[in-house]
Amino acid sequence: MTERTDDELMAEVSGGLVDGLTQLFERHHRALHRFFSHLTGSASTAEDLTQEVFFRMLKFRETFQSGGKFTPWMYQIARNVHFDHCRKRTIEMPVAEERKLWEPADPSPQQDWTMMRAADVATLRRAFLRLPAAQREVLVLARYQELPYDEIARVMGCEPGTVKSRVFRAMKELSGLFVRLSGRRAS
Amino acid sequence: MNCDAAKERMSERWLHGLDESRRIELETHLAACPSCREESTALNALWQAMEDVPTEEPGRQLRAGFEWMMQAYRMGVAESSVRKRIAAPRQPLWQLAVASLTLVFGLVAGHLYTARTQDQATIAQLGVEMKTMKHLVTLSLLRQESAGDRLRGVSFSESMSATDDEVLSALVRALSNDPNVNVRLAAFDALTRNPASPSVRKGIRDAITYQESPLLQIALIDWAVNNKDRGAMDPLRQLERQPELHPAVRVRLREAIRSFQ
Numbered sequence: 001m002t003e004r005t006d007d008e009l010m011a012e013v014s015g016g017l018v019d020g021l022t023q024l025f026e027r028h029h030r031a032l033h034r035f036f037s038h039l040t041g042s043a044s045t046a047e048d049l050t051q052e053v054f055f056r057m058l059k060f061r062e063t064f065q066s067g068g069k070f071t072p073w074m075y076q077i078a079r080n081v082h083f084d085h086c087r088k089r090t091i092e093m094p095v096a097e098e099r100k101l102w103e104p105a106d107p108s109p110q111q112d113w114t115m116m117r118a119a120d121v122a123t124l125r126r127a128f129l130r131l132p133a134a135q136r137e138v139l140v141l142a143r144y145q146e147l148p149y150d151e152i153a154r155v156m157g158c159e160p161g162t163v164k165s166r167v168f169r170a171m172k173e174l175s176g177l178f179v180r181l182s183g184r185r186a187s
Numbered sequence: 188m189n190c191d192a193a194k195e196r197m198s199e200r201w202l203h204g205l206d207e208s209r210r211i212e213l214e215t216h217l218a219a220c221p222s223c224r225e226e227s228t229a230l231n232a233l234w235q236a237m238e239d240v241p242t243e244e245p246g247r248q249l250r251a252g253f254e255w256m257m258q259a260y261r262m263g264v265a266e267s268s269v270r271k272r273i274a275a276p277r278q279p280l281w282q283l284a285v286a287s288l289t290l291v292f293g294l295v296a297g298h299l300y301t302a303r304t305q306d307q308a309t310i311a312q313l314g315v316e317m318k319t320m321k322h323l324v325t326l327s328l329l330r331q332e333s334a335g336d337r338l339r340g341v342s343f344s345e346s347m348s349a350t351d352d353e354v355l356s357a358l359v360r361a362l363s364n365d366p367n368v369n370v371r372l373a374a375f376d377a378l379t380r381n382p383a384s385p386s387v388r389k390g391i392r393d394a395i396t397y398q399e400s401p402l403l404q405i406a407l408i409d410w411a412v413n414n415k416d417r418g419a420m421d422p423l424r425q426l427e428r429q430p431e432l433h434p435a436v437r438v439r440l441r442e443a444i445r446s447f448q
Contacts, residue, residue: 018257018260018261021257022253022257025250025253029245029249029250029253030244030245033244033245033249034242037242037243038240038242043243043245043246044246044332044333044334045334046243046245047245047246047248047249047252047333047335048333048334048335050245050249051249051252051253051256051335054253054256055256058256058257058260088368088369120236121236121239121240121241124236124237124239124240125240128237128240142201142202143201143202143234143237144237144242146202148202148203149199149202149203161195164195164198164199165194165195165198167198167201167202168194168195168197168198168230171198171201171230171233171234172226172230174233175229175230175233178233
């Protein structure tokens with residue numbers, strides 16, 4: 001017997017047979033947890049947000065259109081969950097600190113990355129968390145979730161070409177932030 | 188190929204790789220353009236380096252939370268279908284019959300219940316055990332790693348006796364140390380149900396001086412004003428001396444200090 005696809009399972013859930021959600025949880029909870037871990041830098045927050053995604057899938061199951069692709073729909077929900085999380089955090093984040101995080105990075109960083117050390121990995125992680133949320137999202141979807149560009153485009157509601165430009169800009173911004181945080185000079 | 192197209196092509200290569208002809212086009216451009224070449228080398232290496240950023244595996248809490256959610260959903264569905272099945276009869280005669288039967292059943296059950304003092308003692312004991320269990324569950328939830336669980340712990344504490352000192356101390360600790368502002372706010376709300384407790388008043392006064400969230404600071408100031416807590420004057424003055432106070436908090440703070448004078 002062939003295994004049912006994500007779309008078929010979600011169509012069942014949408015129709016009221018919610019047991020299929022358990023299989024979808026088995027297939028996707030690790031990927032979602034990884035998505036939120038990279039976005040927030042916190043494993044426990046990632047757990048809470050992953051939980052929230054499955055809650056919203058159940059609550060808004062009727063909005064899933066059968067024939068539509070499950071993965072982009074799931075990541076659209078995940079992005080909304082992350083957006084709500086960031087909005088709550090902005091309320092408590094001191095204004096000065098927030099401004100610091102959104103300062104533009106060095107526009108022309110050139111760096112030899114071939115000798116990454118553990119400290120560099122930690123700095124890279126810090127730099128990543130200082131990217132604007134939208135840039136973090138597109139990079140996580142491309143680099144860590146390894147979604148094809150056309151799927152990322154569906155998640156983000158734009159053209160695949162736009163996704164490629166956004167990924168490039170995000171990488172450049174990340175590179176600049178890394179250089180600034182590690183105190184290295186451009187070579 | 189111009190530089191913009193080359194950048195898009197680089198981005199494409201990171202994720203999917205390029206076929207032979209597209210790769211040659213890009214390489215030709217990079218050979219002729221030193222600026223794009225440097226950028227490509229640096230960003231390619233960064234893309235590779237991102238692989239080294241570790242990812243943590245989800246804990247058991249996530250699965251437990253999911254199972255809990257599904258169970259709650261199924262219980263909700265079952266309850267609503269039972270409610271549908273035992274919907275009240277529409278005919279007046281049937282309504283009267285059902286009401287009479289219910290009354291007779293209630294009288295008999297009530298008589299049996301009051302006649303058995305031994306059962307009452309058992310029920311009282313069960314009540315004590317239930318209380319102890321709630322106490323343990325609350326303390327355990329407040330110690331969980333997940334903020335969602337700690338929030339559940341705070342809500343659980345609200346169904347408990349106001350005088351449970353151990354739970355009150357745990358809530359004061361959550362207000363002081365919890366990394367999540369939502370948990371701190373919930374703990375504060377739970378504590379305000381016991382304004383008479385000296386340890387609660389002390390915990391709240393202490394929190395005035397070190398909480399950094401403007402939301403919490405305003406909630407704490409309002410609490411001090413509404414409870415006319417003159418003991419909070421010193422912490423409020425200390426808070427006023429902090430240079431990076433949010434403007435909205437400063438306004439509320441000045442009003443509060445004025446109201447005490």
